Every structure is written in structure tokens, then in C-alpha cells.
Amino acid sequence: MKMKLATLALGAALAAGPALAELTFPSLSYRTGPYAANGIPFADGYADYFTLLNERDGGIGGERINLIECETGYNTEKGVECYEATKGSGALVYQPLSTGITYQLIPKVTADDIPMHSMGYGRTSAKNGKVFSHIFNYPVNYWDGASVGIKHLLDLNDGDLSGKTVALVYHNSAYGKEPIRTLEELGKKHGYDLTLLPVDHPGQEQKSQWLQIRRERPDYVIMWGWGVMNQVAIQEAVNIRYPMENFIGIWWSGSENDVKPAGQGAHGYKALAFHNMGSDYEIYDDLETHVVSKGLAAGSGDQLGTVLYNRGLYAAMLAAEAAKTAQEIHGTSNITPAMMRDGMEALEITEEKMATLGMANFGPEFKVSCENHGGDGLGAVAQWDANSESWTLITDFVQSDQDVLQPLIEEDSSAYAAENDIEERCN
Amino acid sequence: MFYREAGDFKTSYPEDGQTFPIKLDRFGFYAVVFIGFVIIPFVINDYWVNSVFLPFLIYAIAAIGLNILVGYCGQVSLGTGGFMAVGAYSCYKFMTGLDIWIGGVQYALPPINIFFSVILAGLVTALVGLLFGLPSLRIKGFYLAVATLAAQFFLVWLLNKWAWAYNYSASGQISAPERSMFGVPVTGSNTEPWAVYLFCLVFLTVLALIARNLTRGSIGRKWMAIRDMDIAAEIIGVDPLKAKLSAFAVSSFFIGISGALFFSVYLGAVEVGEVFGINKSFLLLFMVIIGGLGSIFGAFAGAAFLVLLPVFLKNTLVGGLGWPTDLAAHLEFMIVGGLIVTFLVLEPHGLAQLWRVIKEKLRLWPFPH
Numbered sequence: 007m008k009m010k011l012a013t014l015a016l017g018a019a020l021a022a023g024p025a026l027a028e029l030t031f032p033s034l035s036y037r038t039g040p041y042a043a044n045g046i047p048f049a050d051g052y053a054d055y056f057t058l059l060n061e062r063d064g065g066i067g068g069e070r071i072n073l074i075e076c077e078t079g080y081n082t083e084k085g086v087e088c089y090e091a092t093k094g095s096g097a098l099v100y101q102p103l104s105t106g107i108t109y110q111l112i113p114k115v116t117a118d119d120i121p122m123h124s125m126g127y128g129r130t131s132a133k134n135g136k137v138f139s140h141i142f143n144y145p146v147n148y149w150d151g152a153s154v155g156i157k158h159l160l161d162l163n164d165g166d167l168s169g170k171t172v173a174l175v176y177h178n179s180a181y182g183k184e185p186i187r188t189l190e191e192l193g194k195k196h197g198y199d200l201t202l203l204p205v206d207h208p209g210q211e212q213k214s215q216w217l218q219i220r221r222e223r224p225d226y227v228i229m230w231g232w233g234v235m236n237q238v239a240i241q242e243a244v245n246i247r248y249p250m251e252n253f254i255g256i257w258w259s260g261s262e263n264d265v266k267p268a269g270q271g272a273h274g275y276k277a278l279a280f281h282n283m284g285s286d287y288e289i290y291d292d293l294e295t296h297v298v299s300k301g302l303a304a305g306s307g308d309q310l311g312t313v314l315y316n317r318g319l320y321a322a323m324l325a326a327e328a329a330k331t332a333q334e335i336h337g338t339s340n341i342t343p344a345m346m347r348d349g350m351e352a353l354e355i356t357e358e359k360m361a362t363l364g365m366a367n368f369g370p371e372f373k374v375s376c377e378n379h380g381g382d383g384l385g386a387v388a389q390w391d392a393n394s395e396s397w398t399l400i401t402d403f404v405q406s407d408q409d410v411l412q413p414l415i416e417e418d419s420s421a422y423a424a425e426n427d428i429e430e431r432c433n
Numbered sequence: 434m435f436y437r438e439a440g441d442f443k444t445s446y447p448e449d450g451q452t453f454p455i456k457l458d459r460f461g462f463y464a465v466v467f468i469g470f471v472i473i474p475f476v477i478n479d480y481w482v483n484s485v486f487l488p489f490l491i492y493a494i495a496a497i498g499l500n501i502l503v504g505y506c507g508q509v510s511l512g513t514g515g516f517m518a519v520g521a522y523s524c525y526k527f528m529t530g531l532d533i534w535i536g537g538v539q540y541a542l543p544p545i546n547i548f549f550s551v552i553l554a555g556l557v558t559a560l561v562g563l564l565f566g567l568p569s570l571r572i573k574g575f576y577l578a579v580a581t582l583a584a585q586f587f588l589v590w591l592l593n594k595w596a597w598a599y600n601y602s603a604s605g606q607i608s609a610p611e612r613s614m615f616g617v618p619v620t621g622s623n624t625e626p627w628a629v630y631l632f633c634l635v636f637l638t639v640l641a642l643i644a645r646n647l648t649r650g651s652i653g654r655k656w657m658a659i660r661d662m663d664i665a666a667e668i669i670g671v672d673p674l675k676a677k678l679s680a681f682a683v684s685s686f687f688i689g690i691s692g693a694l695f696f697s698v699y700l701g702a703v704e705v706g707e708v709f710g711i712n713k714s715f716l717l718l719f720m721v722i723i724g725g726l727g728s729i730f731g732a733f734a735g736a737a738f739l740v741l742l743p744v745f746l747k748n749t750l751v752g753g754l755g756w757p758t759d760l761a762a763h764l765e766f767m768i769v770g771g772l773i774v775t776f777l778v779l780e781p782h783g784l785a786q787l788w789r790v791i792k793e794k795l796r797l798w799p800f801p802h
Binding site for chain 2: 035037038042046075076077079081082083086087090091093094105106109110112113114116117129178179180183184186187204206207305418425426427
């Protein structure tokens with residue numbers, strides 16, 4: 007009984023634990039619920055990278071890393087609980103991997119002076135650092151994704167999309183609605199027709215949407231899906247014999263979990279990407295020696311080399327590099343969340359840097375600045391090969407259409423600034 | 434020894450008819466109110482307010498509302514999530530300035546104070562509830578549950594589809610701007626824990642008192658008559674139209690207020706499909722059933738049970754014992770589910786009945802015979 011009481015007291019005390027002399031990275035992960043299949047590999051990659059730094063280098067700049075994992079189940083209420091439970095422990099940066107939770111935390115982290123990094127998700131206009139001081143979404147955002155996807159279609163059609171039809175199958179939530187505005191604007195510019203097909207959470211029921219696609223036969227289908235919705239959509243596309251090479255998913259709809267259930271039928275399915283695929287990098291050797299063989303791999307350790315695992319590694323790498331930058335700027339190894347924010351704002355990722363980390367050619371080069379929290383918007387297209395069961399990039403990293411996106415970002419962020427009485431920074 | 438009415442003399446009808454006729458009970462209630470209003474605001478921190486107190490207070494309001502409908506009037510409803518969504522979105526519209534478009538020109542009211550926005554949101558929800566309560570005049574039981582399920586899906590769909598409801602924001606999310614009461618912010622990001630706590634506590638206290646007094650007055654008796662046997666109730670002169678619709682309206686008013694607080698004070702940003710989905714309707718129905726149908730105390734007990742238990746388990750398993758988060762999350766489902774089944778087997782009338790039994794035992798203690 008005593009033991010039990012001690013446990014309870016500890017549970018309660020956890021909420022207000024003092025900041026320890028180590029770098030704390032919270033991981034708001036989801037290993038349960040309808041999005042678990044995608045949440046697990048990301049969380050594993052995120053955790054393994056920090057374990058590697060601890061084991062191989064003794065942390066970042068000599069400070070050990072303390073990773074606190076908290077299960078959100080992709081649920082905003084639990085996300086809030088996780089945020090409140092971890093923020094007191096000196097959490098350096100939040101990466102909730104959920105657009106809903108990101109929206110929720112944007113005002114909170116700003117008030118609490120903790121940076122948040124929503125890599126390839128979240129609120130797109132957070133790219134405007136003049137308004138969103140604590141939110142970062144480098145290296146890409148959804149609108150970049152929409153634009154890169156359309157650029158790929160332009161390439162396929164010799165630069166002319168007029169008269170073509172494009173259907174957007176999207177998760178009917180803030181996440182899925184993000185690209186609509188951009189796709190509409192791009193439609194005006196390039197002359198294609200856009201059809202919108204919303205799919206409700208969690209996305210297991212898509213018969214009517216695909217029936218409509220079968221009837222109208224759009225030239226291209228773009229998908230903004232997550233979790234079980236991806237698998238169902240790809241299976242439905244196979245069922246109506248939609249040509250797979252004309253079906254493009256956002257980077258969150260392009261993992262092994264999404265295509266494998268459809269088997270051979272998914273061959274040729276395309277998805278966007280903002281980092282490279284596969285496990286052919288030096289860092290994987292280090293992971294094997296320092297993490298996997300020591301039995302320290304997160305989860306069941308079977309996700310190495312998958313797309314989302316790589317994304318978790320990438321997210322952790324960017325966080326660790328930002329922490330290093332912060333340590334350099336402030337001349338102290340024990341950084342605070344506010345220092346971490348400065349580090350993120352001064353982050354520069356070069357090919358050299360990635361090569362020394364054992365991740366040569368893993369992602370594009372980019373530089374963050376006070377005005378630009380979103381990088382350069384470089385994305386590529388990957389294609390699934392069902393025979394070798396692997397994803398490969400089939401294009402170079404190309405930049406999104408900044409002429410169309412920049413005004414949209416200005417408009418949305420200034421609306422946010424007006425709503426919340428925010429003064430522009432960086433002047 | 435405890436809860437004895439011996440020696441507790443009443444000399445007037447109001448005294449005899451008060452909510453807590455037994456002295457000890459009454460003082461217990463005063464003590465709880467005192468602790469709630471005077472002590473907790475001084476010791477509360479961000480974690481406690483956001484993961485324990487706010488959800489508890491807000492769910493308790495919704496559970497009282499649903500209890501009026503299901504527990505007192507016997508009309509099963511699965512539309513709670515949808516009604517909460519109506520409350521949240523109408524609160525958003527009122528607090529940002531309700532607008533109307535006539536011939537391409539926008540006419541807007543000025544933003545209304547958050548306190549009145551919440552109450553107005555409750556009134557709007559009451560109207561919507563009234564509308565969806567109409568079928569209850571013709572259909573009963575499980576069939577009514579299915580009809581209210583339609584309300585759930587329709588309202589969520591509508592609020593996701595209708596851009597006016599979320600002020601045409603690109604993402605379809607609504608976010609609460611900063612609003613203050615007496616100069617103290619209660620919504621937005623710069624709130625103090627005690628302020629939001631007290632804001633919700635005031636609503637809960639007032640609404641609980643209203644609910645308690647409604648349910649033991651003539652309206653409540655009519656509801657219960659309808660619940661127990663509607664034909665008999667009609668014969669003794671209860672108008673089923675008025676009774677059922679008033680139950681729907683009052684219940685929706687409560688649920689609307691809880692939805693408004695849920696959005697504006699607790700979460701701050703809401704997406705209708707994710708937050709107010711069918712899961713929310715079930716969760717609230719579970720709260721009411723586990724707490725005890727037809728009991729105001731039961732609504733509190735049910736809300737406390739289903740809000741506190743997961744947080745408590747999470748902190749114990751992950752924080753205390755250091756288990757992996759996914760294992761703990763799965764185990765949490767099993768433990769909560771198992772406890773619900775055990776409770777219902779041992780005490781089908783919920784935690785409120787358990788409390789009644791304990792009180793009865795305490796009255797006789799230490800001489801049970």
C-alpha cells in the first residue's frame with residue numbers, strides 16, 4: 007500500500023517536476039487509435055535519433071537528452087493534457103504531429119515562450135515569422151505540397167493543364183482543408199478544374215467518393231489523407247482501376263503502411279516527399295551499433311528504414327541541430343526553450359552538415375530566418391514500386407510556386423495578427 | 434451516527450423542503466463550496482486546471498443537462514456531441530460579432546461579452562434542441578435514440594460544411610480570441626488558471642442549483658411522470674408536448690453552455706468532427722449512466738469518474754511506474770472498461786445509488802440493528 011501511495015504521489019508530482027540539468031524533448035506521439043499505424047514509425051524514429059545521440063555522443067554539446075513520450079491518440083484533449091504535463095519539465099520544442107493539436111498549441115506555446123515545430127503540417131501561414139514568433143514549419147508546408155504536386159502534373163503535361171480535371175480527396179478536417187485555397191488559386195492560374203471530395207474521420211468509408219471518381223474520371227486525383235484513410239483510398243482506387251500513376255498523395259499519404267495492403271495494385275502510386283527514402287545512409291550503421299544492437303530501439307524496433315521512420319529521424323535531427331545552433335549562439339550547453347527558439351530561427355541546414363551527420367543527400371538545404379520560418383518549400387515526388395516494395399524519388403527537389411503562395415501566406419497571417427492583436431516582428 | 438435527522442427540528446416549510454435537509458449534509462455542501470471557491474483558486478496550477486478541473490467542471494454541466502433529458506424525462510439522446518458543437522459555434526459567432534449578409538453587404542453585431550456569449554450560446558442550443566426534440570412526441574426508446582443520432586451527424590456535418598459558422602477560415606477551425614471578464618482574460622492564451630477555473634465553476638454552480646430546483650419542482654415531477662409511464666402521466670393531466678419539449682430545451686441549454694465553455698475556455702480551438710463527434714455523445718451518456726440516472730449528484734460523480742480516472746491511470750502507469758506509453762494507453766482502455774462493467778454489475782443505478790447506500794449505512798453506524 008505504501009508503494010502504491012508513493013507511486014500516486016510521484017504521478018502527481020510529475021506535473022510540476024523541476025527542470026533538470028539535461029535537455030528535455032517531449033514527444034507527443036500516438037501509438038494507439040486510428041492513426042497509430044502512422045504514428046508509431048514516426049515516434050520510433052524520433053526517439054531512436056535521440057537515443058543515438060545519447061549513446062554515441064553523450065547528448066548534444068555534452069548535455070544528455072531526456073525524451074519524454076506522451077500518448078495523445080491524435081486527440082486534442084489528450085494533446086492539451088500532454089502539453090500541460092510536459093511543459094514544466096523544461097521542454098525545448100514541441101512536435102505534436104497533428105494539425106489539430108498544432109492549432110490548439112499555437113497561442114499556448116507563444117504565451118509560454120516555448121517553440122513549436124510543425125514539420126510539413128500545421129498552420130501553413132506560420133511560415134511568416136513576423137507574426138508567428140514561436141511557430142516553425144520548415145522545410146515545407148501544405149501549400150508547398152499542393153504547389154509541388156501541381157508542378158509535377160505540369161511537367162507531365164508539357165506545362166499545360168488547361169481543360170484537365172483534378173480531384174482532391176481530403177480528410178474533412180483542418181488538415182485536409184489546408185490545400186484547398188492553394189489548389190483553387192493554382193487552378194485559376196493553370197486552368198484546371200478542381201473537384202473537392204471530403205472524407206470524414208477516420209476515413210474507413212469512402213465508397214461514395216470513389217464512385218464519383220469512377221463516374222467523372224478526373225485526369226488526376228490528389229489526396230490529403232492520414233492513417234487508415236490512406237489505405238482505404240488506395241484500395242478503392244485499385245478497385246475502380248484508377249490509373250495509379252495519376253494518383254498523388256501528400257507526404258502523409260505516402261508510407262509503406264498505406265500502399266502495402268493494396269498489394270500489386272498499388273504499383274506506381276505517387277506521393278510527395280520532403281526528404282529522401284530508404285535506409286542507405288551512414289547513420290543507419292550508427293543506429294545499428296549504438297541503438298538496435300544494444301536493444302535500445304524504441305517500440306518493437308521493426309520500423310527502421312520506413313518512410314515515416316525516416317521522417318521521425320529527420321524531425322529529431324532538425325531539432326538537435328537547432329539545439330546545437332542555440333548552444334553556439336548563447337554560449338551555454340544547458341539551453342532554455344527561449345534559447346532553443348533563437349536556435350531554430352538561426353538554423354541553417356547545408357549538404358555538408360548533413361553529410362557529417364551521416365545523412366548525406368537526405369533532404370534539401372534550407373535556411374531559417376526571422377521573417378521566414380518555413381524554409382524554401384522544396385518538395386519532390388516519390389513513387390511506389392510494388393515489386394521491390396520500395397519508395398524512390400522520381401524527381402529532384404523543386405521549389406513551390408512562391409508567386410502564388412506568398413500572397414496567400416501574407417493574407418492569412420495578417421488576418422491572424424489582426425484577430426489576436428499581434429505586432430509584426432523582425433523590423 | 435452520521436446523517437441523523439434526530440434532533441434536527443424544522444419549524445417551517447421552506448426549512449423542511451430545502452435541498453439538504455440534514456444538517457451534516459448541509460455543512461458538507463457548504464464546505465465543498467467554500468473549498469471550491471476560496472481555497473482551490475489559490476493552489477491551482479496550469480496542469481491541474483487544464484487536465485483535471487476544466488474538463489471535470491465542463492463535463493459536469495453537460496452531464497447534468499443530459500441527465501435532465503435521459504435520467505429525469507426518460508428520453509434517450511445520442512445527440513449530445515452535436516448539441517455541444519452548436520453551443521461552441523454559436524458562442525464563437527457571438528464572441529466575434531454575429532454577422533449577416535444581405536445582398537453582398539455584411540452587417541455585424543459588435544462582439545458580445547464572453548459571459549453573455551456563453552449564455553446566448555446556451556439559448557441557441559436550446560432552440561436547436563427543441564427542434565430535434567419534436568420527433569420525441571411520436572417515437573420512443575431506442576427509436577428516439579436513433580432519431581437523435583441523426584441530429585448528431587447532421588449538426589456535425591452542417592458545422593463542417595457551412596463556412597459562415599466558422600467565419601470562412603481556411604482550415605474550418607474556430608479559435609477563441611482573447612476575451613475578458615472584469616479585465617481578467619478568461620479565453621485565449623494569456624489566462625490565469627484561477628480565472629478560467631472560477632469562470633467555469635460559477636456556471637456550474639448556478640446551473641446545478643437551477644437543475645436541482647427544477648427537478649424537484651412541478652416541472653421535474655412532470656418529467657418524471659412522463660419517464661415512468663407516459664400514458665398514465667397524460668391521464669393525470671401532464672401535457673406530454675410541454676413536458677418533453679421543455680426537457681429537450683432545458684437539457685440542450687445546459688449542453689450548449691458546456692459546449693461553449695469547452696471551446697472557448699478549455700480548448701481554445703476546435704474542429705467540429707474531431708472534438709464533437711459521436712464519441713462525445715457516448716462519453717456523456719456513459720457519464721450519466723455510471724453516475725446514476727435521475728440524480729444531480731450522479732452527474733458530478735460520473736463526470737469525475739470518467740475525467741479523472743484516465744488522467745490518474747496515465748500518471749500512475751507512465752509517470753509512476755515508467756511503462757511505455759502505448760502499453761499504458763491500451764491498459765487504460767481495459768481498466769476503464771472493466772471498471773465500468775464491474776460498477777454496472779454491482780450497482781446498476783450508478784455511483785449515486787452507491788452514495789445513497791453509504792449514507793444509509795452511515796446513519797445506522799455503529800449500531801446497524
